[in-house]
Amino acid sequence: MATAIVLLKTDRRKVTDTAERILEIPSVSEVYSISGRHDLMVIIKCETVDMIEYVITDALLKVEGVLDSETMFAFRSYEKREAGRAVDVD
Template identity: 35%
Template sequence: MITAIVMIQTAADRLTEAAQEVADLDGVAEVYSCAGDVDLIAILRVTDHEEIADIVPGRINKVAGVVDTDTHIAFRSYSRSDTEATFSIGLEE
């Protein structure tokens, strides 16, 4: 599974609608509205890089109100739940 983080700039009057349209796209796992340099952050979870190439320029960038995107591909996860799961393999209570 490949995870990509897509930073999305939107037109102010289309933020809510754009967020929902992006969230409804296949391959988009989560969308967050946020404060800071970007308006939305979308988390993509796909099986191959070609899907990212299809989803970002092919679908997200075509959503009305999306002005710009910046895509980052994750190499490794360091979340607490992943670490705990790794070290608990084979341990049963």
């Protein structure tokens, strides 16, 4: 499982609309309206890095209302899967 985190600056009059359109993109697992210089933070999870690239380039960045982006790639995920703090992630 590959994960990317995208910080977005959106048209200031369309933050909510843009968030909702992004949420409909498959592979987008979470959308947050955040503090700071950006408006939204999007978490994308895909089976492969190629799919991540496709989702960002061909879907996310083409959503109306998106003005600028800064992308972070998760080289490794240390997610704690609840319960007995099972390690061994993705």
